[in-house]
Amino acid sequence: MENLQQIDARVETYVLKRLQRMSRLAAEWSSDPRDPQGIRHSYVDVVTALLAGLISGRRSLRDVEKLSTRLGLGRRGGGISDGALTHVLGLCDAGHFDAMVVRTIKDMNRRGELPHPGLGQHWTSIDGKYSCLDHHCGGLGQKFVSDDGVYWRAGVLRAVMISVPSRPALGQRAMGPVETTETDPEKVKHTGEITNLPHLVAKLRDDYGDMVSNFVLDAGLWSKDVFLSMDAQGFGLVCGLKKNKPDLFAEVERFLRIERQRRPAQAETNWESYRNGWIRRRIWRTTALDGWNGWTHLRQAVVVEQTTRERGHDGKPTGKETTELRYFISNATTGMVNPRQMLALVRQHWGIENDCNWTFDLQFAEDDGAWCTKNKAIFALGALRMVAYNLLQHLRKAHVQVVAKSGKASPRPWRDLCETVHARLLALGTGLRALLRGAMVRPPTSRAPPTAPLRPAIA
Numbered sequence: 164m165e166n167l168q169q170i171d172a173r174v175e176t177y178v179l180k181r182l183q184r185m186s187r188l189a190a191e192w193s194s195d196p197r198d199p200q201g202i203r204h205s206y207v208d209v210v211t212a213l214l215a216g217l218i219s220g221r222r223s224l225r226d227v228e229k230l231s232t233r234l235g236l237g238r239r240g241g242g243i244s245d246g247a248l249t250h251v252l253g254l255c256d257a258g259h260f261d262a263m264v265v266r267t268i269k270d271m272n273r274r275g276e277l278p279h280p281g282l283g284q285h286w287t288s289i290d291g292k293y294s295c296l297d298h299h300c301g302g303l304g305q306k307f308v309s310d311d312g313v314y315w316r317a318g319v320l321r322a323v324m325i326s327v328p329s330r331p332a333l334g335q336r337a338m339g340p341v342e343t344t345e346t347d348p349e350k351v352k353h354t355g356e357i358t359n360l361p362h363l364v365a366k367l368r369d370d371y372g373d374m375v376s377n378f379v380l381d382a383g384l385w386s387k388d389v390f391l392s393m394d395a396q397g398f399g400l401v402c403g404l405k406k407n408k409p410d411l412f413a414e415v416e417r418f419l420r421i422e423r424q425r426r427p428a429q430a431e432t433n434w435e436s437y438r439n440g441w442i443r444r445r446i447w448r449t450t451a452l453d454g455w456n457g458w459t460h461l462r463q464a465v466v467v468e469q470t471t472r473e474r475g476h477d478g479k480p481t482g483k484e485t486t487e488l489r490y491f492i493s494n495a496t497t498g499m500v501n502p503r504q505m506l507a508l509v510r511q512h513w514g515i516e517n518d519c520n521w522t523f524d525l526q527f528a529e530d531d532g533a534w535c536t537k538n539k540a541i542f543a544l545g546a547l548r549m550v551a552y553n554l555l556q557h558l559r560k561a562h563v564q565v566v567a568k569s570g571k572a573s574p575r576p577w578r579d580l581c582e583t584v585h586a587r588l589l590a591l592g593t594g595l596r597a598l599l600r601g602a603m604v605r606p607p608t609s610r611a612p613p614t615a616p617l618r619p620a621i622a
Contacts, residue, residue: 170563174580175587177562178218179598181554184270185263186211186599192262196254204243208236209251210260210547211599212243217527217551219588220581224248224534230585235593252544253537257303257337260546264334265370267550268324271331272374276557279326282504286326286377286399287333288515289363289384291356292523293318294530294541301539305340305351317541318355320363321549323515325379325508329556330518332549334370336363337542356384364393377495379512382407387458394460394494401500401508404464404490414455415490419466422447428468430502432510440474446506450497463493463500467509522552526577555580 186207195206208231215234216227224245232242271277279285294317296304304315318338324331338355360380367375377399385402393400406412428445435442448465452458466488473483491509493500500508523529527548534544559580564572588595 171583171587173562174558174583175590177558178554178584178587179591179595182211182215182595183599185214185267185550188263188266192266193260196256196259197251204237204247206251207599208596209243209248212236213248213252213544213547214551215588217548218555218581219585220526220578221585222528222532227534230588233589233592235596240593240596249535249537249540252535252540255538255540255543257301257539257542258546259543260550261334264332264546264549264553267553268331268333268371271553271557276329276561277324277327277331280328281507282326283499284326284377284399285324285374286379286401286508286511287322287367287375288325288379288512289320289322289360290381290515290520291318291338291352291384292321292335292520293352294533296533296536296541298536300541303337303339303539303542305338305355318352319542319545320356320359321515321519321545322363322367322375323519324375325511325514329553329560330514331553331556332519333375334363334367335542335545335549336366337539352383357386357389360384360389361392364398377401379508390492390494391459399493399495399499401491401493401495401505401512404492410456411458411492412490414452415464415466415492418449418451419447419464419490422449423466423468430506432506434472437471441472441480443470444468444506444510445470446502446509448497448502448505452492458492460494461492462496463505465491465493465505465509467491467506518556519552522556522577523548526581527551555584 189207189210193206193210195202197206212227212231212234215236216224216230219230221227221230227248228242228245231237235242237243237247268277277285296315296317298304299306299315300317304317306313306315319335320338321335322333324333336359338359341351341355341358364378376397378393379401380403382403382405387408390400390402404412404415426447429447431445432443445468446465447468448463450463452464453461455461467490469487469489471485471487473481473485475481489509491505493505523545529545529548533541535541555577559575559577563575563580563583565575566572591598
């Protein structure tokens with residue numbers, strides 16, 4: 164078993180190498196938004212300070228300022244003030260750091276850090292993430308009026324590669340205000356998500372090519388037109404199905420009710436410990452609905468039965484069980500995705516919530532501790548958080564896992580990992596700046612990162 168010194172050394176080596184790479188990416192793929200006249204701090208130092216603050220769990224820009232001083236970043240190594248950091252973030256647009264996210268993922272893929280165990284190919288989940296704010300986010304916030312007054316809701320569609328154990332974030336798209344007379348925030352949300360989904364999918368394909376070809380979508384994120392159009396473009400799809408598509412839902416429910424009565428489950432999981440009890444999932448599917456009512460290429464309809472056993476105060480089962488049924492449809496053939504793989508996809512889909520969105524909320528305090536509220540800074544910070552999240556997720560799940568006495572390995576707790584990273588950064592101190600400068604093998608360029616033309620939006 165590794166001792167603390169070995170873990171610290173591994174963390175320091177990993178973080179140093181990644182920060183060196185991030186500094187090069189900031190110089191090559193992210194343009195300085197400031198007016199060249201009057202610039203004081205190196206732009207690369209500013210981005211490095213922000214990333215160092217994120218991966219070390221700093222809660223405010225004032226904390227990042229203190230860290231940058233200890234690391235010798237900024238003009239003459241004297242640190243970067245929180246005002247200077249706010250100024251840069253306030254000038255960034257919604258997609259300012261997207262190219263850094265893409266290059267980070269491509270680096271991970273080149274190093275073999277993106278396996279897809281048991282699934283045969285990569286699958287990506289897309290989901291919406293929202294924050295309620297007191298400002299309009301540079302015109303990208305949706306305005307609402309409540310009994311408490313006026314507020315704006317800023318939303319992004321975020322993509323996560325769920326087939327990879329570390330669940331890396333691939334990118335995001337800021338969702339601007341939806342022109343509608345609808346006042347129900349939930350209905351406005353689904354309208355915005357369906358409208359923006361084709362643009363995010365097109366961007367992911369332009370950025371990653373065939374690495375992003377298969378998608379898992381929540382029930383409110385897609386429509387019949389989206390399903391058929393994405394199928395026509397050759398994408399694999401697994402889509403949640405609820406009563407918001409009543410005709411299809413009723414037919415799928417009818418067919419699968421018969422399957423559950425006539426046949427045993429086609430795949431199932433073992434009983435697993437889950438919160439206050441144990442949970443087991445079983446799956447049935449039918450291929451009989453392809454072409455029904457215009458739903459061409461609906462090659463599988465699936466029901467997942469989720470049974471939960473309650474645990475008592477003595478740690479033993481109470482005998483109380485709860486069963487929930489969840490329905491899905493897919494254009495994937497039974498040869499492409501078998502029952503066990505489909506069950507794995509359904510379970511891993513929630514990685515976008517349990518890994519990515521949970522981390523952004525609880526560890527990065529995306530909603531409650533905004534570092535900067537100027538203009539579109541919330542979206543620029545979202546991209547930087549994706550870079551930091553991808554770095555830390557791979558570190559905690561692949562390099563510094565916690566091994567129990569039973570021999571089972573689990574990811575290192577976030578708080579513990581961030582504090583370890585913070586301690587190792589402070590140990591490097593002002594020497595970090597020299598190490599970063601030595602890694603800058605190519606000079607910074609003032610050119611904007613190349614942008615590929617977007618594909619036509621899905622109908």
